[in-house]
Amino acid sequence: MRHLMNPLDFTTEELDSLFDLANDIEKNPAKYAHACEGKKLATCFYEPSTRTRLSFESAMLGLGGQVLGFSDAGSSSAAKGESVSDTIRVISCYADICAMRHPKEGAPMVAAERSGIPVINAGDGGHQHPTQTLTDLLTIRSLKGRLGNFTIGLCGDLKFGRTAHSLINALVRYPNIHFYFISPPELRVPDYITDMLKEKKIVYKEVIRLEECMPMLDLLYMTRVQRERFFNEEDYVRLKDFYILNKPKMAMAKKDMLVLHPLPRVNEISVEVDDDPRAVYFKQVQYGVYVRMALILTLLEIQV
Ligand code: CP
Secondary structure, eight states, rough: OBBBSSSSGSOOOHHHHHHHHHHHHHHHHGGTTTTTTOOOEEEEEOOSSSSSHHHHHHHHTTTTTTTEESSGGGGGGGTTOOOHHHHHHTTTOOOSEEEEEEETTHHHHHHHHHHOOOOEEEEEETBOOOHHHHHHHHHHHHHHSSSSEEEEEEEEEETHHHHHHHHHHTTSSSSEEEEEEEEEGGGGHHHHHHHHHHHHTTOEEEEEGGGTTTOOOOOEEOOOOOOOOOOOHHHHHTTTSSOOOHHHHHHOOTOOOOEOOOOOOSSSSOOGGSTTTOOHHHHHHHHHHHHHHHHHHHHTTTOO
């Protein structure tokens, strides 16, 4: 039985197969419409979510399966003190596969150790968000035609942003990737990530102003400031509008640069950018459904 805790759980060859499958699902949805008949997906979300939970549910329904779950720890028996280990043993009696989001780093891993069904980490604290990374990689591969040979800027809350951490980890396996990390000093990418980049001799530069690197970027990955992970509101208020991507900044970028964002957006991308053909964050949401369909099929070992 296989779980997904980290994007690195799949080799790059396995990811290619997953993305090929996702692209085939996109082109031929009817072919897969009954693939998961009789199967159930449990969504156990101890933290808020719109995209991840609903895209998992949409993915399973699109495969002809069924869904059950909870979207709030307070409405589950976690509120009475039940451990994640006990909960997953119970969920294993009700469902065939489980997507779990939890505010504590490592909680889905603890669940996987006790689980009788595949567990997918749907985001654990400030640590990893592997299915967002699969979404990001599929979006880049589908729209740019390659994974590798580009300069990517990651902008915003690089300290707490688990989507940024997961994406950097995943991209270092592809050739000739150059990183710009664009953040205020307080929200710099953690040392364990820059240490890993130095060890692998991967080129990165940390800058504070978006304008310093905008003309060099092939991809810009915007992130919101993660209010829920700050220790005090004062720091959040000071930093929340540090970056606002707008039309004048987009005018500095390459004509074929793509703007991605895992969403939700707060203020960091002005709505005036949404109509720019380079803004692909809503297309990215759609790729998130296809890649989760491919992931469910892969972990349940269902061939169509
Ligand atoms: N991208 C993402 O994880 O969004 P949600 O928090 O809405 O699931």
